[in-house]
Amino acid sequence: MSFLSTGAQLPGDPIDNTTLERLCGPLPEDVLTGIGVRHRHWIIDPETGEHHSSTTGMATAAARLALERAGLEPGDIDLLVMSTASPDHALPAAGTFVQERLGLDRCAVVEVRAGCVGAVQALDYARRMLADGTYRTALVVGAESISPLLAPVYLGRDPFRVRMRDRLTVYTFGDGAGAVVLRAGEEGSAAEDPLGHTFATQCLGGGRRPGMQVVGGGTDAPLAEQRRRDRLMEIRLDVPGTAEFGPQVFATGLRDVLRRSGLSVDDVDACVLPEGNAEYFSREFESAGIGAADHSALQKIIVENLADVGATGSAAVPLALDAGIAAGRVRPGHKVLLLAIEASRYLYAGLTLTWQGPGHV
Incomplete structure (x- = not known):
């Protein structure tokens, strides 16, 4: 089983700390240094809160890039595993909207509801399904849209009246999507992973x-x-x-x-x-x-x-x-x-x- 390619999607232009300082007030320099974030990308316009993308939109873009790099078409995918804690809707699962955007009438779709650990859990699930022969080619996507929860913290407010703990949240989080393509190999072939997986x-x-x-x-x-x-x-x-x-x-x-x-x-x-x-x-x-x-x-x-x-x-x-x-x-x-x-x-x-x-x- 091989990990073939990756793809990524970051929405909009990078938003720097100077912009956030103007919108929601400054952080102490030692706190800013501690969190270590200089830029982030949001699906919203930081000035107005208007949406210009979505979780499934980013996920689909990352998926298409990963497939292109692997030399595959969407129709080659028979398993799609997605992780997100910020789906477009509670139901249907966000992965089914990615499936639809990729033009797939039929595809196995599994969704993991998690934050940071979700994509790794999704990768392991996918590689097990490939290893036992259930599926041949898998697309794993992790996507998150956190900015819609951040805008209400500061929009329409005096930046210096935003609570420090809320500022910390605004400065910390970004939106984005990443995708990985996996494919089962023939038993005993060079495509098998010599390290194995743990x-x-x-x-x-x-x-x-x-x-x-x-x-x-x-x-x-x-x-x-x-x-x-x-x-x-x-x-x-x-x-x-x-x-x-x-x-x-x-x-x-x-x-x-x-x-x-x-x-x-x-x-x-x-x-x-x-x-x-x-x-x-x-x-x-x-x-x-x-x-x-x-x-x-x-x-x-x-x-x-x-x-x-x-x-x-x-x-x-x-x-x-x-x-x-x-x-x-x-x-x-x-x-x-x-x-x-x-x-x-x-x-x-x-x-x-x-x-x-x-x-x-």
Whole structure:
């Protein structure tokens, strides 16, 4: 089974921190440095909140690019697995709209409702379906539209009256979509992955307050009660909690994947970890149990693009993988570890693979 290609879609022009400072007020310099985001892309116009794209629109664009790079047509796909926490509609599943936009009357569609860990979980599901012969060619897409929840924080308000915790949310998140194409190989052929695959996922937050929660638009309360809230939907972050416990989740996930795979950090050519170099994250590695030698080795192999795209939920890992391939950080034959950390309930998902697709042309 081969990982053939990736595709990415970032909506609109990049939005810099100067623009956000004008719209919702400044962040302290140390906080801005800590989150590490310089630009992000939104499906909305930051000045007006008007939408110019959608989750499924971005997902379809990323999918088409991945298929083009793989030399395939949409009709070659018989399994589509999508992850998102921000679908266009509660139902039907967002993946079915991507199927429709790709012109497929029939296709197996599975959807994972998750944030950052979702794309890795979706990749593992797809590769298992290919490995057992159920399907031949799979398209995996992670897409997220977070900006529609951010605009109500500042639109029509004095920027200096926006709460600091709300500003932090606005500065942190971006929208985007990433896609990966996988194809089953003939048994014993050169297309089989010599590394094999190891997958690990776990939720460590069963007894903890959520690190991130999207409140509203669900069934937690009567709709009439929800309408009386200040905002119909909003993102709530436990900033101290994520800063303290997030690195512990990373360390646990890394150790789990390495133990299951029999690999060491030195055996890995690229660790795709979208937030791995954020200061608030990496400065806690040692206290989380990552030794000095492994920490030093990780700094050389971490592949991430947080500064350019922000925190993008389900899109984070495929976007970082795509950027790593474009930059030559992930090359054919590389042993790659995909590791996603999600603050919502402190989840991790990791997958090892050998990258076999070509670089971007």
